[in-house]
Amino acid sequence: MLTPAQRHFQNVMAQRRGTSSDTCDFTAYEQMLHRLRLDKVKLKSIQSKTVKAAVKQSLIGSYQGWIDGVLSADTGQSDDVITTLMIWNIDAGNLDAALRIAEYVLRHKLNMPDQFERTPATALVDEICDPVLVAFNRDPRIAPIDVSLLLRLDAMTNAEDMPDPVRAKLFKAIGYSLRLDSRALQSALAYLQQAITLFGKIGVKRDIELLQRAIKSTQEPDANDNPGNDGEHATEPVAAIAQEQQEAVTSSPESAATARRAGVKKTAAAPKPRATRQTKTRAGKKAAR
Template identity: 45%
Template sequence: MLTPAQRHFQRVMAERHGKADDLSETARTAHEQILHRMRMDMSALKKIQGEQAKAALKRQLLPNYEGWIEGTLEGDSGRQDEVITRLMIWAIDIRDYPLAVRIGRYVIAHNLAMPDRFNRTAATALVDEICDPILVQVKADDSTDVKPYLAVLDEVQEITENSDMPDVVRAKLYKARAFALCNGTADEQATALELFRRALNLDSGAGVKKLIDKLARQVKKASAENASGSEGADQSGGEGGNNQAAATPEVTVPAAKKPATKNNPGSTTRKTAARKTTTKKPTADKK
């Protein structure tokens, strides 16, 4: 493990290494030292056959490069560097995807070449190496929840969107993102369906035809239920309003206020009786 002073020295040297006008002996020596460390570590890794055992060793070794990683990313020079591109792959191998994407964003932005043995661009390598383990998990157990990877996969999509890569590799990214969404909300399932269709369009052997059929039925059913629920709510609200409007006149308008008409003899009778009462009283006074 690096001491804080060693980490700081690495960071400063990495920043200087990226500057074209800094050709000091110290900067060159620092780069040579970090390359030498990387080659020694690669030699140790070659002696191990098991992939999991190699990943365990990389997990121990990666902290020794923290200063170099931070200095390179902060310097943002874009200078070709075998160390930083290889460390991107190491971060993937130990499942530190956030770190891998941080380095990958820098490597892809500056179009840095990968080490010779990869025979792939940085964007292709990033998508391949991140998506393959996720898709293996799903293949081994289709109930596996890979939604925790969604943020990383979306970021990979963002930084590789304009990069050239084989269609089958791009299809892997669509599939992985679809699997991360297919057990979510109705909107997420609709997005997953579209991603599966894109994957199939790019790679006819993507193995997602049955998934598309299944998910299409689920999306259609959810859409129908949502439409039915909305229609029922609208009808319920409309009927309630009509009933209230119909009931209001019967309650607020009393029969006594209706004008006297031919069809309302009760009012005429009351008025006639009143007039008769009025004319009798003066006659009684005269007697």
């Protein structure tokens, strides 16, 4: 962690970069790159994603003066430090800070460092939305992040070029978040429909069906009085998805195999009484002889 003086120095050096012919400004950037390389070596030795995220969180403070200075100067110069820290902030869970940097990176059309092999917009959507969708897959009833952050990401990247499956991923994450609000079901449906239009295998067909039924039920006051109406699934699309996920787990091949193995063990244990009866019969015959 930087001292206030160190942070101020970084800030000043970052602001002067590109606005001064002084070679010390370039040296300051080289020093930041060197620090970044050393920290990457440290991170490369860590296998746990959870531990790595915690370490990134502790490291980010050492660059905060540079981040503040770059954003304040707003020169738009190529900067591998700032683009890398944008991703590190995502990994560490600092999404608001990451999007603050992202706005600068996208506006100045900066490139990502070579190891990312993607444009900034694509990297942003991938790195933010992948964990969100994993969390929704575990429990569709809980939003892992505030939907406002996803909507902000959508607004920032809507003019950016990216693969259709990647943008579909963003729309899916927004749709899943919005459907948790009964007042936003129409918006959730619109986002999920956009997602499947962009990428047919995005996996939201069932979600769309349940949302359509839920919306229809809210438009029909007497729907809950109809004996043939599946009220639970129509009014609680998220609960229905959660139930289906649980049923899928219990009926999975692994669960079935476990049940079959248990059955085999029980069957194998059953012959013991018969063996006992046979023993008694032989004993009876021997006594008779």
